[in-house]
Amino acid sequence: MLMGVETAYVPYKRFRNLLDNDFTQIPLYEALEEAMSSKIDYVDKIISRAPVTQEMYKLLDVTPPTPLSIVECFTYDAESNIVEYMHGLYRVNNVS
Numbered sequence: 001m002l003m004g005v006e007t008a009y010v011p012y013k014r015f016r017n018l019l020d021n022d023f024t025q026i027p028l029y030e031a032l033e034e035a036m037s038s039k040i041d042y043v044d045k046i047i048s049r050a051p052v053t054q055e056m057y058k059l060l061d062v063t064p065p066t067p068l069s070i071v072e073c074f075t076y077d078a079e080s081n082i083v084e085y086m087h088g089l090y091r092v093n094n095v096s
Contacts (some may be wrong), residue, residue: 002060010041011082029075032083040083046072054070067092 010018014035021031033039048070054059057064069092075084 006088044074
């Protein structure tokens with residue numbers, strides 16, 4: 001069962017060869033750090049709820065108005081440059 005959908009954006013000019021990596025073998029942040037020759041410094045996250053499209057409900061196999069969480073992450077290097085923006089849409093699991 002699909003729990004979420006994430007889309008990551010990175011600055012092309014800085015990471016032109018990023019897609020040469022096999023992301024089944026190396027995590028994205030590891031590939032970014034290797035390309036930067038430094039560590040990721042910090043990540044800002046924003047978690048919210050918002051209306052989503054019927055297509056996303058279908059993709060996540062849930063019916064409206066099932067709540068979905070939206071997560072946005074802004075990832076920065078040591079010079080406070082954005083190295084990644086990620087937008088994710090996730091199922092909300094009910095915990096009893």
